[in-house]
Amino acid sequence: MQKSLSERDLAVIWHPYTQMQTAPAPVGIVRGEGALLFDEEGNRYLDATSSWWVNIHGHAHPHITAKLAAQAAQLHHCIFAGYTHEPAVSLAERLLPILPGNQRKLFYSDNGSTAVEVALKMTIQYWKNTGRSRHRILAFKNAYHGDTFGAMSVSARSVFTKAFDDFLFEVVFLDLPTAENIGGLKEQIDTLAAEAGAFIFEPLVLGSGGMMMYDAALLDELLAHCRTHNILLIADEIMTGFGRTGTNFAMDQVQTPPDIICLSKGLTGGTIAMGVTTCTNDIYNAFLSTDKLKTLFHGHSYTANPLTCAIALASLDLFLEPSCAANRQRINTRHRAFAVTLAYHPEVKNVRSLGTILAFEIVTGETDSYTNELAGFLFSFFREKRIMLRPLGNTLYILPPYCITDEQLDEVYGSILAMLEAYGKQWA
Numbered sequence: 001m002q003k004s005l006s007e008r009d010l011a012v013i014w015h016p017y018t019q020m021q022t023a024p025a026p027v028g029i030v031r032g033e034g035a036l037l038f039d040e041e042g043n044r045y046l047d048a049t050s051s052w053w054v055n056i057h058g059h060a061h062p063h064i065t066a067k068l069a070a071q072a073a074q075l076h077h078c079i080f081a082g083y084t085h086e087p088a089v090s091l092a093e094r095l096l097p098i099l100p101g102n103q104r105k106l107f108y109s110d111n112g113s114t115a116v117e118v119a120l121k122m123t124i125q126y127w128k129n130t131g132r133s134r135h136r137i138l139a140f141k142n143a144y145h146g147d148t149f150g151a152m153s154v155s156a157r158s159v160f161t162k163a164f165d166d167f168l169f170e171v172v173f174l175d176l177p178t179a180e181n182i183g184g185l186k187e188q189i190d191t192l193a194a195e196a197g198a199f200i201f202e203p204l205v206l207g208s209g210g211m212m213m214y215d216a217a218l219l220d221e222l223l224a225h226c227r228t229h230n231i232l233l234i235a236d237e238i239m240t241g242f243g244r245t246g247t248n249f250a251m252d253q254v255q256t257p258p259d260i261i262c263l264s265k266g267l268t269g270g271t272i273a274m275g276v277t278t279c280t281n282d283i284y285n286a287f288l289s290t291d292k293l294k295t296l297f298h299g300h301s302y303t304a305n306p307l308t309c310a311i312a313l314a315s316l317d318l319f320l321e322p323s324c325a326a327n328r329q330r331i332n333t334r335h336r337a338f339a340v341t342l343a344y345h346p347e348v349k350n351v352r353s354l355g356t357i358l359a360f361e362i363v364t365g366e367t368d369s370y371t372n373e374l375a376g377f378l379f380s381f382f383r384e385k386r387i388m389l390r391p392l393g394n395t396l397y398i399l400p401p402y403c404i405t406d407e408q409l410d411e412v413y414g415s416i417l418a419m420l421e422a423y424g425k426q427w428a
């Protein structure tokens with residue numbers, strides 16, 4: 001008898017963030033369409049978290065497929081030092097003008113983490129190249145910027161980084177700004193100003209940190225204060241970019257322009273991995289020299305892959321259609337109505353929504369084992385209902401592709417209410 005995909009998988013695959021000894025066998029997915037994925041037995045799954053926050057227009061979108069096929073007939077790949085090609089140039093030409101602030105140059109890499117590595121290298125070397133010593137980097141507590149070593153260093157120290165903590169560079173972690181602490185935060189920045197070279201932050205929402213949302217005006221106040229000390233501002237828009245928070249980019253809700261922006265995830269509509277780091281002319285010009293040492297020595301074999309660039313261009317076509325913004329608005333309206341329903345539920349706290357993101361916490365006991373049991377409960381509940389939701393600790397969130405229909409949203413909301421009922425019965 002033919003073995004199933006999930007049986008063959010267990011024999012050869014090591015999955016991300018997965019304790020392979022205890023994890024249940026993975027579901028074998030064979031096809032995707034819109035907000036739906038289908039497994040090898042023909043069951044349908046509703047992708048309520050956009051396949052790790054990457055998918056914005058739905059799975060296997062025909063426009064993206066067509067543009068990919070057209071590019072595949074022309075050029076698959078070509079070295080990107082000393083050579084260039086149409087999709088890479090077009091994408092930069094079309095993307096830079098719609099980014100917040102004065103982003104003038106675009107650097108390609110492979111994924112979100114590498115986009116962050118490039119941003120960090122740009123700021124560190126910016127200070128070296130301009131002959132000043134600003135060696136400290138600031139970040140938020142609970143931040144997440146990726147899994148490579150530089151990106152891990154500027155992320156929260158947690159169970160995810162524990163094994164590597166001794167190998168990470170030191171970072172100053174700031175509290176998220178609140179009306180109460182903003183004055184203190186500014187004073188803290190004053191004391192760090194002489195050393196601080198850059199501040200990296202996820203604007204408006206800390207994603208992996210638990211969909212923690214914070215105020216745009218307070219972020220702006222903090223950023224403006226950093227700017228008075230010439231601390232370079234790196235906006236990590238890897239999750240928030242391409243419409244996730246309502247506006248095209250989260251930084252569109254903030255006055256102070258960033259020096260550097262990191263993009264990935266939605267950039268290709270959730271099709272192939274690509275990272276982009278953009279910067280102002282001020283950053284770029286600091287690397288122009290007859291001195292070789294001032295070059296940005298960074299690159300990857302598949303930098304600016306033409307197939308991936310063509311896909312990003314196709315995704316951008318769809319993103320800029322008025323129907324995309326209308327869909328995001330529709331989801332936001334539905335989310336806010338459901339948030340009111342949720343807030344009445346005794347098992348629920350901190351209901352919040354921004355753009356197409358809805359998040360809340362499930363009230364649990366104080367101990368970790370309680371939260372661990374909850375994770376197991378949630379996982380099996382939603383998998384049985386074939387709704388793809390993946391909690392962050394006791395935080396549950398919906399972050400759907402923008403093409404999700406009202407009926408499909410109702411199905412997700414309904415499954416959450418059913419879960420809360422079952423949870424209340426079983427645990428309260």
Ligand SMILES: *Cc1c(COP(=O)(O)O)cnc(C)c1O
Nearest residue numbers: 111112113144145146207238239
């Ligand atoms: C996902 C994410 C990253 C890392 O991107 P990868 O492509 O997974 O390496 C970095 N920053 C933020 C804010 C993210 O959400």
